[in-house]
Amino acid sequence: MADRIFLSPPDVTAAEEEAVIRAFRGGWIAPLGPEVDAFEQELAEFCGREHAVALSSGTAALHLALIQLGAGAGDVVITSTMTFAATANAIVYTGAEPVFIDCDETGSMDPELLARALEELTDQGRSVRAIVPVDLLGKVVDHARIGSIAEQCGVPVLSDAAESVGALRDGRPAPAYGVAAAVSFNGNKIMTTSGGGALLTDDPDMASRTRYLATQARQPVIHYEHTDIGYNYRLSNLLAALGRAQLERLPQMIERRHAIRRTYVELATGIEGVTVFGLPDTSKDDSTRDNAWLTSILIDETAAGFSSSDLQAHLTGMDIEARPLWKPMHLQPVFEDRTAYVNGTSEELFRTGLSLPSGSAHDDQTIDRVCTAISTFAGSVR
Incomplete structure (x- = not known):
């Protein structure tokens, strides 16, 4: 009997195996380490960004970015209806309300509907904290039009590029758009770290704050000191080694x-x-x-x-x-x-x-x- 054919199984070779063994033998079995540092640097360069923060999932990246954009109870975050639930879930995690926008024939957020939604929500006195367009199946949305509409209304764009690492739009890598972009390295994605994701941004303060929140918001003192609610959202050193080999291929x-x-x-x-x-x-x-x-x-x-x-x-x-x-x-x-x-x-x-x-x-x-x-x-x- 022939083997089952899966939709998008991981593509791993001896290169990935050697990378994980390298990390294992390096002794950095605990979370974080030199492989994470190198992966973040290489990923940022590949994606045309100044900073990358390796995280446990693309959902974590969206969640932490939305927190830093001020999303919370009573706020609205606009996103695509044609997406996986993780996009909307991350919005709900913050206490904000997702508002869904339909797509055009390409599957991307319809700019005309977005403009209408922004106008009506503004007229209603709603606080729109962010717009989160989604790159469907690896196709980058029309950021020129969406970005222009968002800029006119003073609303930041957070790009959900979970499915589009390696794609281009107008000469720019998919995660290079928006104030930040979330990417995913889940097992069925274009490249994988088994589970994992990253936040890409040019803002050094956002990158630093993301690292802080993703490591349980620990203060830099010898004992455990916390002044903020944090999350266990960092990618492990072993998985980052796998990601480095995948990124090269x-x-x-x-x-x-x-x-x-x-x-x-x-x-x-x-x-x-x-x-x-x-x-x-x-x-x-x-x-x-x-x-x-x-x-x-x-x-x-x-x-x-x-x-x-x-x-x-x-x-x-x-x-x-x-x-x-x-x-x-x-x-x-x-x-x-x-x-x-x-x-x-x-x-x-x-x-x-x-x-x-x-x-x-x-x-x-x-x-x-x-x-x-x-x-x-x-x-x-x-």
Whole structure:
């Protein structure tokens, strides 16, 4: 029986193993250490930022950044509805209220809806502490338009770049936008530290404060002294070593994911009603390029003769993992009573979209198996 094909399994090699062994033999088994320091420096340089703070998750990065932007009870934080729950959860951790904005056809926050939300919330006398746009599936949002709207209203932008490390927009790395950016190194991300994330910023005070809060807000005295509520949010030295090896290999892992996408684009051209979601990686302008973290297809049920859920069920039966695009936050039971500015686009993407196995660890034979399963199913329906 063939092995199960996962959506985006970790791509680890002997290089990662050697890095972890190096850290282990260095004796820094406890949290923090030289690998963390080096990882932060290398990550900041790669992402076009002055500072990086390695943390236990991307959620932790969002939480600590929002605290420093003053988010709290009675405040509003605007974010994308087309995202994973962690984005909204981090807002709720601070006591602030998330307000959800629908997306445009690219899956990114709709600037026109954002402008409308800011105008109405301001008219209502609400305190908007931050805007948190989300880079969907490795595609960087239109920061030029969003940043301009935010600047006019005097609201800072905190970029949720959890899915877009290695992507570019207008020549700038995804985490280079906003007053700060949160990135994720979860097990299924473009690069991984098993679990982990980081906050990227050019503000030295924000970086210093993040380190302080992430290490239980300990005062610099020999005994345990605390004047603030802190969090156990730092990344370990061992995992940072893994991250350093992954970061070095990241460009080639991104190229592999783009090669997989090209295979899916070719497959989709032969199946009526099926298109690849998002901009193709064949653009002549390399100043804007996503990282191809996940390749997703959109299925027009009328033209194709089958739905995304039909295909997903078939692939599951073939031991191939496929997943719908994010269920919008305004449809989630836990957030359905929150304010949302919607246009129906995210709901349509959730209904018609399906993410396919995209991990750089997948070889050609594995991707061929996925393509064969899809084309055979489409043919049988017809």
